[in-house]
Every structure is written in C-alpha cells, then in structure tokens.
Amino acid sequence: xxxxxxxxxxxxxxxxxxxxxxxxxxxxxxxxxxxxxxxxxxxxxxxxxxxxxxxxxxxxxxxxxxxxxxxxxxxxxxxxxxxxxxxxxxxxxxxxxxxxxxxxxxxxxxxxxxxxxxxxxxxxxxxxxxxxxx
Numbered sequence: 001x002x003x004x005x006x007x008x009x010x011x012x013x014x015x016x017x018x019x020x021x022x023x024x025x026x027x028x029x030x031x032x033x034x035x036x037x038x039x040x041x042x043x044x045x046x047x048x049x050x051x052x053x054x055x056x057x058x059x060x061x062x063x064x065x066x067x068x069x070x071x072x073x074x075x076x077x078x079x080x081x082x083x084x085x086x087x088x089x090x091x092x093x094x095x096x097x098x099x100x101x102x103x104x105x106x107x108x109x110x111x112x113x114x115x116x117x118x119x120x121x122x123x124x125x126x127x128x129x130x131x132x133x134x
Contacts, residue, residue: 009127010086012076014122016060020053022104033100038093053077063127071126080124084117101130 007089023030031052032046062072087099099113 002073005023005127005130007075008123012073012120012123013060013063014125016063016076018058019070019101020056020060023049023053023056023093023100025104029098030100032099036098037086037090039089066131070128070131070133073124073131075130077121077128080117080121084114084121086122 027049031049034040034045034052034084035043055075056079058078062068062075065072083101086110101113
C-alpha cells in the first residue's frame with residue numbers, strides 16, 4: 001500500500017471520527033435533525049442516532065486496522081451512500097433543515113454538500129477496492 005492509499009484511508013477515518021464526535025457533542029441537535037427528515041415515517045432520532053454514531057466510529061476504527069480496512073472501506077461507502085440518498089430525497093421533498101452531518105462545520109451550500117459526500121463515497125470505494133483481501 002502506497003503513501004496515497006494511506007493518506008486516503010487516514011483522511012476517511014479522521015472525517016468519520018470528527019463526524020461521530022461532533023454528533024455526540026451536539027447529540028440533541030442530531031436527534032432533532034434526524035426527526036426532521038421527511039422520508040422517515042415517524043420521529044426515529046432517538047433510535048437511529050446511537051446507531052449512526054456507533055457505525056461511524058466503528059468504521060473509522062476499521063479503517064485504521066489493515067486487516068479490517070477492506071471491509072471498513074465498503075461499509076463506509078454503503079453508509080455514505082445511504083445517507084446521501086436519504087439526504088437528497090429529503091432535500092427534494094422540500095426540507096431545508098440541517099442535515100445532521102456536521103454541527104461544528106456549517107455546510108450551507110447544498111450542492112457543495114452533495115459533492116463532498118460523493119467524493120467521500122469515491123474515496124471509500126477506492127479504499128475497498130485497493131486493499132488486498134486478507
């Protein structure tokens with residue numbers, strides 16, 4: 001694995017750790033953001049919040065261990081894809097509430113937010129495909 005590969009998985013891990021910790025620091029705000037999603041049939045923030053935060057932190061840990069990196073890259077891509085599709089559907093339905101990704105960093109521009117998510121998905125797929133099977 002080259003220096004670029006290491007930089008990519010380390011960047012993804014750092015983004016996921018920051019995101020998970022940011023959600024913990026702003027936990028009630030994260031629950032409220034989830035509850036504002038129009039695509040959910042009922043307020044699911046209290047149920048989904050701990051699962052999402054745990055998934056982000058577990059994937060970040062997996063990216064840091066070479067024997068888990070391939071699976072963590074795939075899980076990162078899937079988690080980001082699910083979130084991006086949900087966020088896009090919610091945005092399409094007219095919701096302009098906070099997405100819940102970041103609270104310490106305000107992503108006001110919806111298009112920039114979507115582009116960032118797509119870049120993170122591509123990087124996650126790169127980690128998944130470039131990591132040797134163990």
